[in-house]
Structure formats: structure tokens, C-alpha cells
Amino acid sequence: MADSSTEYILRTHNLVKRYKNVAALDHVSINIRRSTIHGLLGENGAGKSTLVSLISGLTAPTEGTITFAGEQVQGFDVKQMEALGVFLVTQEPMIVESMSVADNLMLGRWPVKRGRGLMKTVDQRALLANAVAALEGTGLDPRMPARTLSAVAKRKLNILRALHSGGKLLILDEPTAALTLADRDHLFGFMRSLKAQGVSFVFISHYNEEILGICDAVSVLRNGRLAGEMDDISSITSDNLSELVIGRDVPLFYRDRATRHAHATSEGWRVEGLVAPNIAVGNFTIAPGEIVGFAGLPGSGAKEFGLSLFGLNRAKQGHITHGAQRYGFAQHPEDAFARGIAYLSDDRHRDGLVGLQSIAQNITLSSLGKVSRAGVIDAFAEKQVVKRYFDHLRVKAVAPSVLLGTLSGGNQQKVCLGRVLATDPKLLILDEPTRGIDVGVKEEVHRIIDALTREGLSVIVITSDLDEMVRMVDRVCIFVGGQIEQEFTGADIDKDAILQAAFGTALAN
Amino acid sequence: MQPRSEFPAHPSPSNAATMSPQPAAPVAATPRSKTGVQWLFQNVVWLWLAALIVIFGVLNPFFFTLSNLQNVLVQATVLGLLALAVSLPLMVAEIDLSIASNMGFSAAIGAIVTTRLGLSPAIGVPVGIAAATAIGFFNGLCVTRLRMVSLIQTLAVMIVLQGSLLAVTQGNTISDMPNLYIWIGQTTLGNWPVMPVVFLIALLGMGFLLRKTVLGRSLYATGGNALAANSAGIRVNRVKIIAFTLSGLLSGVAGYLLAAWQMAITSDQGEGFLLYAIAAPIIGGVSVFGGRGGAAGILGGVLLLTVIHVGLAITEVPSFYVQMIGGILIFIAVAVDAIRVNFVSQ
Numbered sequence: 001m002a003d004s005s006t007e008y009i010l011r012t013h014n015l016v017k018r019y020k021n022v023a024a025l026d027h028v029s030i031n032i033r034r035s036t037i038h039g040l041l042g043e044n045g046a047g048k049s050t051l052v053s054l055i056s057g058l059t060a061p062t063e064g065t066i067t068f069a070g071e072q073v074q075g076f077d078v079k080q081m082e083a084l085g086v087f088l089v090t091q092e093p094m095i096v097e098s099m100s101v102a103d104n105l106m107l108g109r110w111p112v113k114r115g116r117g118l119m120k121t122v123d124q125r126a127l128l129a130n131a132v133a134a135l136e137g138t139g140l141d142p143r144m145p146a147r148t149l150s151a152v153a154k155r156k157l158n159i160l161r162a163l164h165s166g167g168k169l170l171i172l173d174e175p176t177a178a179l180t181l182a183d184r185d186h187l188f189g190f191m192r193s194l195k196a197q198g199v200s201f202v203f204i205s206h207y208n209e210e211i212l213g214i215c216d217a218v219s220v221l222r223n224g225r226l227a228g229e230m231d232d233i234s235s236i237t238s239d240n241l242s243e244l245v246i247g248r249d250v251p252l253f254y255r256d257r258a259t260r261h262a263h264a265t266s267e268g269w270r271v272e273g274l275v276a277p278n279i280a281v282g283n284f285t286i287a288p289g290e291i292v293g294f295a296g297l298p299g300s301g302a303k304e305f306g307l308s309l310f311g312l313n314r315a316k317q318g319h320i321t322h323g324a325q326r327y328g329f330a331q332h333p334e335d336a337f338a339r340g341i342a343y344l345s346d347d348r349h350r351d352g353l354v355g356l357q358s359i360a361q362n363i364t365l366s367s368l369g370k371v372s373r374a375g376v377i378d379a380f381a382e383k384q385v386v387k388r389y390f391d392h393l394r395v396k397a398v399a400p401s402v403l404l405g406t407l408s409g410g411n412q413q414k415v416c417l418g419r420v421l422a423t424d425p426k427l428l429i430l431d432e433p434t435r436g437i438d439v440g441v442k443e444e445v446h447r448i449i450d451a452l453t454r455e456g457l458s459v460i461v462i463t464s465d466l467d468e469m470v471r472m473v474d475r476v477c478i479f480v481g482g483q484i485e486q487e488f489t490g491a492d493i494d495k496d497a498i499l500q501a502a503f504g505t506a507l508a509n
Numbered sequence: 510m511q512p513r514s515e516f517p518a519h520p521s522p523s524n525a526a527t528m529s530p531q532p533a534a535p536v537a538a539t540p541r542s543k544t545g546v547q548w549l550f551q552n553v554v555w556l557w558l559a560a561l562i563v564i565f566g567v568l569n570p571f572f573f574t575l576s577n578l579q580n581v582l583v584q585a586t587v588l589g590l591l592a593l594a595v596s597l598p599l600m601v602a603e604i605d606l607s608i609a610s611n612m613g614f615s616a617a618i619g620a621i622v623t624t625r626l627g628l629s630p631a632i633g634v635p636v637g638i639a640a641a642t643a644i645g646f647f648n649g650l651c652v653t654r655l656r657m658v659s660l661i662q663t664l665a666v667m668i669v670l671q672g673s674l675l676a677v678t679q680g681n682t683i684s685d686m687p688n689l690y691i692w693i694g695q696t697t698l699g700n701w702p703v704m705p706v707v708f709l710i711a712l713l714g715m716g717f718l719l720r721k722t723v724l725g726r727s728l729y730a731t732g733g734n735a736l737a738a739n740s741a742g743i744r745v746n747r748v749k750i751i752a753f754t755l756s757g758l759l760s761g762v763a764g765y766l767l768a769a770w771q772m773a774i775t776s777d778q779g780e781g782f783l784l785y786a787i788a789a790p791i792i793g794g795v796s797v798f799g800g801r802g803g804a805a806g807i808l809g810g811v812l813l814l815t816v817i818h819v820g821l822a823i824t825e826v827p828s829f830y831v832q833m834i835g836g837i838l839i840f841i842a843v844a845v846d847a848i849r850v851n852f853v854s855q
Contacts, residue, residue, distance in 0.1 A: 365738070
């Protein structure tokens with residue numbers, strides 16, 4: 001008893017969670033050592049969320065027990081788990097933007113000066129003093145309005161809040177989502193320093209390299225079962241992890257750059273003299289069937305260039321030539337679609353999908369003109385289009401009439417891809433196309449895009465996933481300060497070289 | 510806040526055998542799953558409506574007569590058109606509070622053109638409806654181009670229009686409309702009033718618009734996620750302006766029908782309709798957050814409120830209690846709908 005209470009902060013014993021007759025979690029036992037970062041890996045639907053909700057007290061298990069610091073946990077309740085010191089820090093930072101950092105740090109637990117009930121007055125001085133002490137050395141200013149914080153600072157604040165409330169084991173659910181590489185390293189450094197102070201973490205991520213980079217141990221879930229647990233991951237490779245996650249040797253996709261051939265039927269694109277907010281590109285060309293990767297820090301112009309082509313970042317000057325046709329820059333996505341330019345957003349929840357509408361309605365949303373006559377939708381034509389992309393992209397859903405909001409992230413992303421492909425684009429801009437989707441779907445998406453380029457589609461991929469970049473593109477453009485600074489082609493495309501060129505200055509800090 | 514018009518209580522010549530109290534849904538509901546409980550919740554408006562019809566019918570068998578059905582349909586017409594007018598901005602996650610005052614004001618414009626300028630109703634009525642449409646268009650411009658908050662912007666326009674109605678009528682009631690003007694509100698064909706046909710056409714038009722057209726899809730997408738709709742190539746501002754403009758058009762038609770039916774335009778014409786016109790589509794499943802709802806549901810909400818209104822009037826509930834009980838019945842409908850939404854979203 002004494003042994004385990006010192007060695008392990010939390011253990012689960014044969015946890016089972018059944019919803020009706022389906023076991024979401026099937027006899028899962030994991031052991032989280034004190035002062036470690038414990039990775040939790042698995043595809044969407046593998047049982048990660050279920051396990052997390054059991055550990056954090058959101059739901060009760062059907063069978064099995066949990067021990068915290070050697071003591072068996074009685075009853076399952078968020079308040080009780082928090083009292084023990086187990087906190088769930090979710091993907092979305094729970095921050096009241098209009099309040100200060102100090103107010104957020106002690107949200108709902110503000111020190112009271114006098115009064116009772118709702119008439120209590122907050123002791124501003126004590127609040128600030130506490131906050132100053134708690135935030136010392138973290139780089140956060142307690143007086144700042146929370147809305148001015150960067151994405152990584154908000155995540156740090158979330159973590160600090162959990163610690164300040166007595167957190168000993170923090171469950172971080174995809175804390176690196178939407179962070180840049182530099183911010184991610186910053187967050188990792190912060191986690192390591194907390195670990196050194198005795199804090200334990202459960203770290204959930206889709207990225208093998210993140211797990212390998214920060215975690216001490218890892219548990220992999222597959223189909224609700226524990227597929228593997230490793231106490232020491234120093235000798236594990238990324239491929240080992242992928243194999244555990246998917247349960248077979250994942251044939252990783254590598255684009256065959258050699259067999260690209262010229263397309264007589266398709267035309268390339270040329271951009272000249274583009275001037276738009278945060279971007280100025282004198283000359284850029286992309287051949288038919290070519291995949292060009294854009295890399296750069298936020299604000300470097302990589303994303304802005306893509307948005308300018310699509311009309312979401314309005315260009316002031318410049319034009320595009322496609323074959324014999326010459327256009328000004330699109331001022332609205334509608335113009336862009338009409339010219340054969342399509343863009344897939346990096347944040348599907350923000351501006352990629354309409355969750356209240358069906359899969360089918362989302363697929364044809366950008367190509368309604370093609371399936372209608374005089375403003376009236378041709379149900380038959382629409383059905384054909386929907387069927388083509390629903391089948392082709394292998395969307396996992398009962399039927400295309402299912403509401404899109406109910407699907408998993410990977411399937412939602414497929415539908416978003418289907419929507420832009422249904423416009424029959426000649427130039428496709430993909431912004432972080434595989435962010436937040438699991439390995440299996442990721443490889444599938446890579447293959448689909450590769451196949452499309454064989455038919456003459458030109459593709460621009462904006463990504464911070466360098467692994468993806470290296471395996472997928474024919475050419476890399478490095479953006480610095482709103483301009484294309486450097487290009488790599490063919491065999492020169494190398495992870496370290498891109499990292500150095502695109503993010504080098506930031507990593508030096 | 511009851512609609513001020515009393516329904517004309519026709520003595521009933523028909524016998525009990527000719528009753529047909531069940532309104533049929535002319536437009537299919539939104540896609541639904543087939544499990545029993547969900548089906549029940551999806552159609553809760555209709556179940557509640559059927560229950561009330563039975564209750565009122567038991568309390569007063571007159572409720573089951575044909576002439577009462579005709580009366581319900583007449584009463585439902587103005588409210589129904591207004592409910593459709595409210596629904597369009599709601600679909601795109603906006604709101605238009607000016608529709609009821611727009612209804613009164615635009616009707617007065619049309620009537621004044623007819624009575625004071627002596628022009629034919631064939632000119633006066635379109636002028637009034639055009640004025641209402643222009644006001645809707647103006648609201649749309651304010652909300653999109655000037656980025657005004659529709660709740661407050663249309664509230665201000667509502668007050669302006671109420672004041673304008675008072676100003677143009679000088680506090681008097683306009684009642685000397687020619688026969689041609691009031692024809693639509695007074696004519697019956699084989700005992701059946703003509704007026705509800707207008708609502709029926711508008712309802713079918715709305716159903717067609719929402720289900721079959723590119724504009725309908727664009728309305729849903731804009732209300733469901735405006736940023737995504739914009740990125741998908743939909744001109745979101747244009748869609749919103751169209752929603753407000755159509756809303757104004759429907760208010761104008763409702764205003765003309767109300768005037769033709771009452772044969773009068775008072776200096777506070779239309780007041781009292783607004784809250785019911787907002788309640789009806791929401792009871793019928795239109796979301797105040799946009800992107801959700803359909804014509805069938807709106808019809809259900811309109812009929813429900815009308816049945817409550819008419820039913821309370823003929824069941825000899827003392828008049829001091831009518832509004833309170835009506836409010837409670839509406840409250841129950843909204844509460845059940847909230848339960849339904851929670852249930853479905855789980």
C-alpha cells in the first residue's frame with residue numbers, strides 16, 4: 001500500500017464502461033506514476049474520451065475501480081476528483097476574455113473581504129497579491145485582460161488555474177491543438193518545469209512526435225481496449241506507436257515525386273504582383289498536378305497567401321493567370337470558386353462546416369449552382385454529387401442525411417474536403433488538412449489528394465506538420481515576413497532544413 | 510396583448526356530423542429519425558394542438574363545427590403571415606421586431622393612397638405592400654452594411670413606425686375603404702372565406718423556398734454558421750438582406766389582409782401581434798439562434814396559438830382570465846419544446 005501510494009498517483013483497475021450493449025471501454029488498467037507526463041494515444045473513438053471522463057469523474061464506470069495515491073476512490077463525481085487533485089484541462093481554454101488574468105486564475109474562488117451570499121465583496125488587493133505570487137516566473141501578467149493573451153498563454157493560464165485550485169494530476173486534452181511549433185515547445189518547457197515540481201500529467205495528443213517528445217510513459221487505446229502500455233518510451237519509434245494505434249503496420253503514404261508528368265489538358269497558375277494585408281508576393285507559379293507546401297510562422301504570410309487567393313484576405317493589387325485567362329484577385333470566396341480555386345479551412349468548426357445541416361447539404365453547399373436550375377435545387381443531380389463524394393471519401397456514417405455535427409472530427413474533415421472537391425477545383429488550397437484527425441484518416445486524405453493531382457489538380461498545402469510536408473509535397477515555399485524567402489524541391493525537402501528555414505529564428509529564442 | 514379583432518361568431522347552421530377539426534400537414538416535416546420517442550418529440554406541436562382541440566371541443570361542442578374551423582383559419586391568416594415574416598430573419602440568426610408595426614403602417618399608407626388620393630385599390634394596395642417591403646430592405650441594409658444589432662435596430666424602427674402610424678392617421682381610424690379593397694377579407698366562396706388561401710399560398714411558398722431552392726439552403730447555412738457559409742461561397746450579407754426584405758413583404762401582405770378583414774385601420778393597428786408572431790414559429794421549432802425550422806412547424810405553431818385564442822373565446826372563460834390562461838398554455842408549449850430540443854441534442 002505504502003509502495004504504490006508513493007510510486008503511482010493514479011491507477012485504474014479493469015475499468016469497463018458500457019453504453020447500452022456497446023462497451024466503450026473494456027477492462028482497461030493504466031498506471032500513472034507520480035511526477036511524470038503520461039501519454040494517452042488512440043484513434044478517434046478508441047476510448048480516450050471515455051477513459052478521461054471516468055478519471056475526471058464526469059461519468060461513473062460500469063465496472064472496475066480507480067485508486068488515487070493508493071486509496072480507492074469512492075463514488076464518481078467531478079467535485080470529488082477535483083478535491084483529490086485530478087483536473088481536466090479541456091481543449092478549449094475556459095477563459096472569461098473580458099476579465100483580467102488574476103480574475104481568471106481564481107475564477108469563482110476570489111478572496112472575500114466581507115459580506116455573505118451574493119453581497120460578498122471581492123478583496124481586490126488579496127486577489128492581486130495571490131495572483132502575483134502564483135504567476136511568478138510564468139511570464140503572465142496578472143493585470144492583463146485575458147483577451148490579450150496569446151493561444152499558448154491561455155493554455156498556460158488554464159493549467160495554472162487547475163494547479164492553483166489544488167491540482168496534482170492534470171489531464172490535458174489535446175493542449176497543442178492550434179498551437180504553432182514554437183508555442184508548442186514553449187508549452188512543453190512549461191510542463192517539464194511543473195513536472196520537476198512534482199505535478200503529474202495525462203497528455204492526450206494525435207501526434208506521435210509530441211508523445212515521444214514530452215512523455216515519460218504512454219498508454220495506447222484501440223477499440224476500447226488497452227493496446228499497449230510502456231513505462232519507458234525512450235526506445236520507441238513513431239512507427240511503433242502508429243502500429244499500436246491502428247493495430248497493423250500502417251503503410252505510411254509517400255508521394256512518388258518521380259512519376260509526375262505534364263498534363264496536356266490542364267493549365268498551371270501564375271500569381272503576379274500580389275499585395276494584400278501581411279503578404280506581398282512578386283511571382284509564384286504552380287504547375288498542373290503539382291503539390292506545393294507552404295511553411296512559416298503565423299503572420300509570415302503562408303496562410304495569408306492562401307486566403308488572398310481565395311478572397312478571404314482581400315488583395316489590393318496583383319493578378320492571377322490561369323492558361324489564357326487573367327483575373328484580378330477574388331474579393332469573395334464565391335469569385336474564387338467560380339474560377340476554380342477552392343480553400344479548405346484549418347478550423348472546420350469556425351468556418352468549415354454547418355453542424356446543424358446534413359452531410360449531404362454540407363457537401364453541396366459550395367456547388368449549389370451546379371446542382372440547381374433557376375435557383376431550384378435538382379434533387380436528383382444533388383443526390384449524384386453527394387453519393388460520389390460520400391462514397392469516394394468513405395465517410396463513416398449511416399447515411400448522407402445524418403447531421404454533420406454528430407460525426408467524429410475525421411469524418412467531418414472528409415465532408416469538408418468533399419464540399420470543396422464538389423466545386424470541381426483546378427487549384428486547391430488546404431490549410432492544415434489533417435489537424436486533429438487520427439493516423440488512419442490522415443493517410444487516407446493524403447492518398448486522395450495525391451490521386452487528384454494525377455488528374456491535373458494543383459494543390460497548395462499550408463501545414464505545420466513537417467512530417468506531412470515531407471511525405472506529401474513536390475516543392476516547399478518558406479514564408480518569412482510576408483514574402484517567399486526560400487524554396488526546396490525534390491530531394492532537398494528535409495524536415496530539419498524546413499524547420500531551420502521557417503521557424504529557425506523563433507526556436508533560437 | 511390579445512389581437513384586438515374579435516372573430517365574427519357565425520351562428521352554426523351545420524350539424525355535428527360535418528366536423529373536420531384535424532388540420533393536415535401540407536408540408537412534410539424536417540428529416541427525423543424513426544424511433545418512437547423522438548418521433549413523439551418532433552411532432553409535439555401537433556400532439557399538443559390535437560389535445561387542445563379535443564379539450565375545447567369537449568368544453569363546447571361548437572368548437573367542432575365547420576364554421577368554427579373556418580373561423581380558426583381566418584384568425585390564423587394574419588398571425589400566420591406574420592409568423593412567416595418573423596421566421597425568415599430568425600433563420601439567419603437575426604430578429605425583426607418591426608414587422609407588426611410595419612404591418613399597421615404600410616396598410617395605412619396603402620389605404621390613404623386609396624381613400625385620400627382616390628386611386629384604385631389596384632394601385633393603393635401594391636403601394637402599401639411596396640412600402641412594407643422597402644422597410645424590410647432598409648432593415649436588412651442596416652443590419653448588414655452598417656452592422657447594426659438587429660434586436661435594437663428593428664426595435665427603434667418599430668417605435669418610429671408606431672409613431673408614424675399615429676402621425677399619418679392623426680389618431681383617427683381609417684374605415685372608408687372601397688369595396689374592392691376589402692373584398693379579400695369579406696368574400697366567401699360557398700361559405701368558405703377566401704382570405705386563408707393567401708396564407709396557404711405563402712406557407713407553401715415558404716416550404717418550397719426552404720426545401721427546394723438555393724436561397725433556402727443559403728438561409729439555413731447562414732443561420733447555422735455564417736462564417737462557414739461565407740467561406741463556402743455564399744454571399745451572407747445578401748442572403749440576410751433578402752430575408753429581411755421578404756419579411757417586410759409578408760408583413761405588408763398581412764397588413765393589407767388585416768385591414769381588409771377588419772374594414773378599418775386604427776391608429777395603433779397591429780399592436781399586440783408581435784409577441785404572438787414571434788412565439789408561433791419558435792413553438793413550431795424555429796430556432797432563435799438560426800439555422801433551424803421549417804414551414805410545417807410554423808403552421809403548427811400558428812394553429813396552436815389560434816386554437817388557444819379562439820378556444821378560450823368560445824368556452825365562456827370569464828374575460829378577465831382569458832389572457833392569463835392563454836399565456837399559461839403558450840408557456841407549456843414553449844417548455845415542452847425546450848425539453849424536446851434538449852432531448853434531441855443529447
